Amino acid sequence: METSQLSRGQFLKQLGLSSAALMSFYCLGTGLTSCSSSSEDPAPTTTTGGGTNTNSGVTGAITGAIDFTLDLTNANFSKLKTVGEFTYVGDIIIANAKGTFVALSKACTHQGTAVNYRSGTNDFFCPNHGSIFRTDGTVQKDPATRALTVYKTELLNSNNSLRVKA
Ligand code: FES
Incomplete structure (x- = not known):
């Protein structure tokens, strides 16, 4: 999993995309919740x-x-x-x-x-x-x-x- 994401990132970097654009790709691929920070997303008790x-x-x-x-x-x-x-x-x-x-x-x-x-x-x-x-x-x-x-x-x-x- 980790290896495939790195490969994907390296591939996209080779295309000349910024890190922000890369993050967007990751968010689309993995779902928005996995991309939000913990401070914005407190877990309800x-x-x-x-x-x-x-x-x-x-x-x-x-x-x-x-x-x-x-x-x-x-x-x-x-x-x-x-x-x-x-x-x-x-x-x-x-x-x-x-x-x-x-x-x-x-x-x-x-x-x-x-x-x-x-x-x-x-x-x-x-x-x-x-x-x-x-x-x-x-x-x-x-x-x-x-x-x-x-x-x-x-x-x-x-x-x-x-x-x-x-
Ligand atoms: S908001 Fe005016 S008295 Fe309470």
Whole structure:
């Protein structure tokens, strides 16, 4: 295999083609995936339903029909066990709001900026123009006028897993 590719390359070089052109020939011959770099092509850890994610500690669909589970023992999500912490998974913000897990669409309904969870006031704040959303997703302060989408949350596996579902 290696020998035949070298021979092919040497043959094409003799035709006066550049290395870029040679690469194109190889890509056509071997399929595009074998020619893309690893940095452009991270391997997904999980593919289920309509969503694909590359986050360790997440299983399930993070797009489409949302239904995924976070491993709260995984370093990426273990902080969620602490009251007041929050994280983003796909287009969703998940917060430990006074011991209750709240999952909302993260994009502010005004102009789409990602909201933050504020433990002091137990609300979701948009840093762009100052909209505030309650933990049930409804608007507390404009300029946003529409509520954030609420997702169901359920603790599983002796509170070591958190399921988030549409
Ligand atoms: S984008 Fe959130 S308040 Fe404007």
